[in-house]
Amino acid sequence: MNPSVIREILKVTEKPGILSFAGGLPSPRTFPIEAFAAACATVLHTDGRAALQYAASEGYAPLREWVAADLGRQSALAGLPWHIDPAQVLITTGSQQALDLIAKILIDKDSKVLVETPTYLGALQAFTPMEPVFASVASDAEGIDVDDLSAKAAGARFLYVLPNFQNPTGHSMSEARRAALSAAAARLGVPIVEDNPYGDLWFDALPPPTLTARNPDGCIYMGSFSKTLAPGLRLGFLVAPKSIYSKLLQAKQAADLHTPSFNQRIVAEVLKDGFIERHVPTIRALYKSQRDAMLAALSREMPADVTWNTPDGGMFLWARLPEGMNAVALLPRAVEKNVAFVPGAAFYADNADPRCLRLSFVTASVEQINIGVAALAEAIRESRPILAGNEPATVEAA
Amino acid sequence: MNPSVIREILKVTEKPGILSFAGGLPSPRTFPIEAFAAACATVLHTDGRAALQYAASEGYAPLREWVAADLGRQSALAGLPWHIDPAQVLITTGSQQALDLIAKILIDKDSKVLVETPTYLGALQAFTPMEPVFASVASDAEGIDVDDLSAKAAGARFLYVLPNFQNPTGHSMSEARRAALSAAAARLGVPIVEDNPYGDLWFDALPPPTLTARNPDGCIYMGSFSKTLAPGLRLGFLVAPKSIYSKLLQAKQAADLHTPSFNQRIVAEVLKDGFIERHVPTIRALYKSQRDAMLAALSREMPADVTWNTPDGGMFLWARLPEGMNAVALLPRAVEKNVAFVPGAAFYADNADPRCLRLSFVTASVEQINIGVAALAEAIRESRPILAGNEPATVEAA
Structure with a gap:
């Protein structure tokens, strides 16, 4: 499933009137x-x-x-001091660009790159031009499987990981797993690329400290203003050890000279006087209410053998169709009923689970979530393999 | 002379009070x-x-x-119809990003890439991560040497060329040379990447039609709003044949998802109602007056064996020091006298001419140009090899 196939699939989701759980679009109300x-x-x-x-x-x-200063403040709140020299911060044209720059300086043809299973599609796309070989590390609801990491670490250039409210699954890495992962990566000599676009969007409790704060010399940290202010300005950043900063800077200069100076100054102006500390709680409250609405709608509408998780923050929820079903095949049926999602297969470097799908709960309103989830459940019932029973809707609703 | 050396050199030019002919910075007055x-x-x-x-x-x-529409209009004015489907236009984060995208889709490790002698440093930097082998094609004041191109074309992925008011030399390609180059490239099967950031900045006469308008299926065209509106918004574009557009689009998506939507809308709003046709003539008039001031100051101040050209537009002028001198060695002496430039060696893929230097006439005011050129001439006189005479200033002023 290559990027252009996904783009074609998602174009379908742009049809007027569609209720989209597909894109990772922040609510424009925020x-x-x-x-x-x-x-x-x-x-x-x-x-x-x-x-x-x-x-x-x-x-x-x-x-x-x-x-x-903000990363230092947040790390202290989470219980772990992290001193960052502003000279380690590189402003990027969205955090997507940070992935591109990292690829350019760390990946050669056939380099091994370790990723979660599943992982952010945009990272796979950003790394691919440098022709790495991806190795998917087993992952569960608590994060990366550290034993599997140890088995696959030899010769890897880095591990790419999203510890908070991951895209696509919405999973967050537990404190125990973070501690174990940080120690294992240091022992194995595997640098960590920590992508944290959703970390500010926690609903009930601040996430555990970042991986980078635990071992700043062994990690590159990536953040973004896309989810806390607005994505249309394309403003992200990375924090890198001083040893590789100049290489990243050189790649940045070659890529687009610099991120728009106008956009950087607008955001610096908006951020004055603690704006983010007043603004982000309103996003958290909105997204939590929309997550709750989606969870309630799923419980109400879905066949009993559809499963999903309960994310503690972020934008996405990860659902799984009944055995024998395929999310790619489901999509056109769902779109006929005016509801869209992203098939989970898009997010695997290899060995995709064809039954998974990603649902965003932040773009659509509560009313739209209710209508869209009902339509999706109907599409699932109508698409079940005949083998599962002649009256699947009735059987499954039981 | 690698990019970080150049960055270090140019940092010197940021010292307060310096008169800089170094950067390619448009006049903020515009x-x-x-x-x-x-x-x-x-x-x-x-x-x-x-x-x-x-x-x-x-x-x-x-x-x-x-x-x-604008490219079509300008091409018609220049005498050659060029119909562009908007579906062939890709908006980029400055035209620097177009170079990065082109590198990703056209260059593999050890691919041959043909460039002018000298050429835009930022292009060399953008292409380098894909590890091409550069071949410098001989060039003179009229442009690329077509015979040398024919000799070096075998197996080349593309030719990168700036036909209008080139960076760094300020040279423009003549109509005869464009016609010959276009025909030769088509015959040799060498795609052309045509970079045209300065084409709107002509002083007395519209340049001849672009290379792309002569053979749209064999060229990628790059343009920019950095010189006609403002560089701090980072807005450029490319026009590509439909056959490779989707690959460029895929690379664009992986690089930064999209160019800031806010910036694109601002510029689209500014461009309404023919703004550019009223605004750009004011830039042309200003830059022409500054070019004239620099030419006059050079004639007045420089030793007789320093040479330079007379650009018909754009931002740069190309000067050459007397035999035995070296522009890199001259720079710190010039900076001591509060004037800066870019040593020409930065702009060669190989076999640099150590005597050349690039002077921008657009950033500094006329008054600053007069002071700066006098200081530069003084630095040159003081830096001449002793062999040239015991009283170099006097001898040379003769």
């Missing part, structure tokens, strides 16, 4: 439009020429300082 | 700040949620349509 409008006016009025000029590839200094 | 402020307010007010959301990797449809 975008602080007024704050951006005020920041644009201020930046252009006070600093317009610099904001519109070429700028340093590293990024805008006040924004790098904010990132370093 | 940035339409008021138009951007109005566009930000309009876009956020009327279309804020879409402007801040994730968007299609291809780019914002109205902007793609504008690019297709």
